[in-house]
Amino acid sequence: MTAYDYDLITLGAGSGGVRASRLAAQLGLKVAVIEESRVGGTCVMRGCVPKKLLVYGSRFADDLADSLGFGWSIEGADFDWARLVAAKNAELNRLETVYGRILRDSGVQVVEGRGTLADAHTVLVGERRLSAATILIATGGRPSLPKIPGIQFAVTSNEALDLMQLPERMVIVGGGYIAVEFAGIFNSLGVAVTLILRGDAILRGFDHDARMALGEEMAKRGVDIRAKTQVQSIERSKSGYDVHLDDDEVVEADLVLYATGRAPNSAGLGLERVGVAVNAHGAVEVDAYSRTNVENIWAVGDVTDRMNLTPVAINEAMAFVRTAFQGQPTAMDYDNVPSAVFSQPPLASVGLTEDAARKRHGAVDVYVSRFRPMRNTLAERDERTLMKLIVDPASDRVLGVHMVGPDGPEIMQGFAVALKCGATKAQFDATVGIHPTAAEELVTMRDKRL
Template identity: 50%
Template sequence: MTATPSYDYDLFVIGAGSGGVRAARMSAAFGAKTAIAEEYRIGGTCVIRGCVPKKLLIYASEFGHEMADIAPGYGWTYAGVKFDWPTLRDNVAAEVDRLSGIYARNLRNGGIKVFEARAELIGPHEVHLSSGTIISAKTILIATGGKPAIPTDVPGIEHAITSNEVFLLDTLPKSILIAGGGYIAVEFAFLLKGLGVDVTLLYRGDNVLRGFDDDVRLHVHGELKRKGVRVITHCRVSSIDKSVAGLSVRLTNGQALGVDALMLAIGREPYSEGLGCEAAGLTLKPNGAIMVDAYSQTTVPSIYAVGDVTDRKNLTPVAIREGACFAHTVFGGQPMAFDHDTIATAVFSQPPTGTVGLSEADARAKYGPVDIYKTTFRPMRYVMPNDETRMLMKLIVRPSDDVVIGCHMVGPDAAEIIQAVGIAVKCGLTKAQFDATCAVHPTVAEELVTMKEKWVTTS
């Protein structure tokens, strides 16, 4: 009779970000003897160098516009107003420290052993820590997230920074070139401009926010330019030279730009390099993402993976839900797969973007003719200050059953509104049900239930 293997832990989690922490805490609550390893700081990308600190910077960047352009229309004037970057930077760092500490305490209070070390797979049931310890576990969960993509074929690329370093700058640059056109590039372009930086956005495509609805892309692109961000498209960085005067960045169109800083925001990659995936027998996608099934199980039965390292839907709430489903499946006796379809999300542009469901192009590709309801208008709060910020709202409806299959908006509170609309779209509500809902007046959100005229018919 073969003896049952003895392991140090029932579960060992690599990576203490949002997905790993949720999986560890829930698994421990189900009775699993659990440990977790983090090589940098507990909290992961979202808490330490992503969503949380970035949102705090966005809040800060909006005050200048509010005071200078909006408040005077309502009778307020300000004198002697100034912005101090070190104060903001240090306050954000203190809040990040506080949240990281809460994550660490919650893990330890849940009976989870925390290793502040890098962990590397050396087999289906073993990890090697940078401290030299080898630990065995019945089940291993990889939740190492992603990292900024950095090109290797650009001379002088070592002089560039990424979103990781922005939060740590000693001083704000007077001018910056941001390479990229995704949500990270767009958000930083708006927020740095709002903090007084001269911003140029460089994008290799024709319009920012690839993958979003085309009307959203055009609207956000227009807001970037209206806010004073210079946008250069169909172009990339070809080389970077550094001198005492700053950086000279040569572009593929032959231009040379002089800036104080260059930030790379050209995408993120799964953080699987050096993790020992090959030694453990895991199958990787060409971009380094760990291949998993619907239950987050890899091609090695004892090893699972959740979050950005799997490159499914790279969003913090998704990693959390994947981690929860993993715990239910493996230790809760309740197999559970997370539904990655129809996830509401936001881009914290200025004004913010909210979106859920299919874009118009994707809806037409999937269903053929669709009905479009769309409106643009100036929100009430901007009328008296005579500010030209516009709101975009768009509904995409499947004619065969009147179901709303997409909702997209750009404007004040769009990120907050889309959370509630996401419920409606997820539940498959119809346009008639939207129309039957009484409006809340006066709000921008009431347009969602008062758009009666089709912008585009099914033809």
């Protein structure tokens, strides 16, 4: 029997890599995880967590403004961007320490450096050669930039999280999660934001009504949304940058943020050397159990470009451990995975969009409610919540739940459980609402949209 240094080597200490490594080590396996940047990966260090902290910081602008309607008088309120960034960085340092301790306490060896495959069982880290019976690729994704003149003047979400000061004018290019969330953050902090996207509306892939509702609310807040528009070039100017659009207009900005997508972080890993198949976009190709075409090499998370969400990567990692090491073949279930966009206001969703439901089931029943949240009445805020249910009339099963409005992500988690259990509209109707809340609207909608 061939002796290896480890039972498992994981490339990448992000959410999926950390979970898989820790669980495998707890089974008594000898495990190493290799990370060239910071333990915690994109979500914790360069994505979900720092971005959400900035979202929290920016939302105090609404709280302060709305408090006047509830009898508060707050004099001298001032915002310091540098203090928020410093506090965010301190929290990230704490989390990195926590993740490192969790790995060490689980018996995982953390190897700093860039790991590349020398062969199907050998990983090179600098001058070191490490071998393992099983290798897991969990290197995540990276920001992707188009090749246009002046793209070197743009920043990505990585740099936007660590700006030294707030710009006065900002162009954000893209219409997905990252673009929409950063538009909300900077707009709330007083930056004049222009959002440029080539599609007809923000958040392609989400329910049409939810997309339209969020776009309306963002526009009310002052975000200048330019749909069906593309950037031709970026030029440095005396006062910042000139962003040239395909309609011959020029938008002036102090900062240009590109959030036009992410690519699998697979280049330079030596995959071609050992014959691991990747698709045209660089995503590692895997089967339903996360195994590549090379028997002992597996991959989870964004590097596979299946469903690029942190909780999905974690669940893929758990399924991998059960399949590879516990004799329990487990495939990730991608149905009814909830998601949230921490926009302002936030959008949350679980299940099928209306378009997808009609394609799969034919006729569907649709229930929609738009209303002014109670908080917005005294605050005199012109912002409305949208809630939407999609139901299969044949089985009465709820196929999709969508919401745009305050607390949407928190509300949606519970309804995700309901959809996973196959809840019906009759069961929604039989559930007593909690009054007065926004969430009760989802169990009190009775009238179908004609």
